[in-house]
Amino acid sequence: MSEIVDSRIRKILDSRGNDTIEVEIYTKYGRGVSAAPSGASKGATEVKDYPDGGIDQSIKAFKNEISKKIVGIESEDQEGFDRFLEDIDGTENFSSIGGNLAVALSLANACATADELGIPLFRYLGGLNVKMTTPLGNVVGGGKHAVNGTTIQEFLIASHADNVFDAIKTNALVHRRIKERASKELDIPVGMGDEKAWVLPFEDEKVISLVKEIADEVSDKSGLMIENGMDLAATNYFEKGHYVYRDRKLTREEQVDFVEGIVKDWGYTIIEDPFDENDFESFAELTKRVGDKAIVIGDDIYTTNYQRLKEGIEKMASNAILLKPNQVGTLTRLLRTWRLAKDNGMSTVVSHRSGETTDYFISHLAVAIGADYIKTGTVGGERIAKLNELVRIQEEMGGHE
Secondary structure, X not given: OOEEEEEEEEEEEOOOOOEEEEEEEEEOOOEEEEEOOEOOOOOOOOOOOOOOOOHHHHHHHHHHHHOOOOOOOEOOOHHHHHHHHHHHHOOOOOOOOOHHHHHHHHHHHHHHHHHHHOOOHHHHXXXXXXXXXXXXXXXXXXXXXXXXXXXXXXXXXXXXXOOHHHHHHXXXXXHXXXXXXXXXXXXXXXXXXXXXXXXXXXXXXXXXXXXXXXXXXXXXXXXXXXXXXXXXXXXXXXXXXXXXXXXXXXXXXXXXXXHHHHHHOOOOXXXXXXXXXXXXXXXXXXXXXXXXXXXXXXXXXXXXOHHHHXXXXXXXXXXXXXEOHHHHOOHHXXXXXXXXXXXXXXXXXXXXXXXXXXXXXXXXXXXHOOOOEEEOOOOOHHHHHHHHHHHHHHHHHOOOO
């Protein structure tokens, strides 16, 4: 038995300096802590971060409605705990208590149970069938994550190595080389965006070329395979039927052609959110054209939501999904969506948010579910916290796989 005996809540800061929630849950012999991140580029179908009244209203709900009622709940019954959160909220999108409070409680409960049982979190979540994931990091940022950057929100790289530390270090090396090359050309210091990716005042096509060139150079020297990718976050610049870049506007059909060229002409193999979040048809057309060469990832179109993914599968919209715990509010909801994706042969990517904390739950989650990638930046304290945890997890797993 691992009944909950106590809980606590507090405000902490996220990586953007904004208030967020951190929760602690105690069992007789276990303690779990989790903090909620926040996104800047958000899908319309995500749960609501906070109720009317903001973070203080969520804290009030915890103190008045939740903290006493969870005492005595069996923490090992994760589904039951998460149903309790849904029942006490009474809405589909956690608009009464706030999705950030819900997810912090849900993940803290899982952490407390693992601690109670005396096993690593990734083992508690995944059992013996776990697999080290591949770190996927953004090296150039624009869109809603930066000012005066590219229209495309993230340029990504993923280094593959048996030793996850080698992959992390190689991603960071690509990140460093981009700064060196850009600083030399611009003759001014280069700044960073929310996720510690470089903000470059270049056209998108130039950055597509630059990142690919540097990744290839580092790959040749390191001997590691490095994939190139991008998160277009295209909903953010879809206006009146067109995708509005700095220098041109593209129709839906032209956007499909443009992204197809990024895969076929430039060799990019990871494509996230290339279209508006409701354009299942364009997603399906691109996946039909390049699905044998690249993974087409849905984030804003799915928001880790089971019903949205079900619709995407029916329409053959993509061959991969991004998974973010705070998009749906509970671990149970995320795992239900993950199972649907895996049952239908989709690739999975566990992801951070732009406003992060040093919480590293997603590192354990990615390994536990055997995610193909974990998207969590390349440098920066709140990103490194998750990457370094992967190194510890691999050591706990028994070394390199």
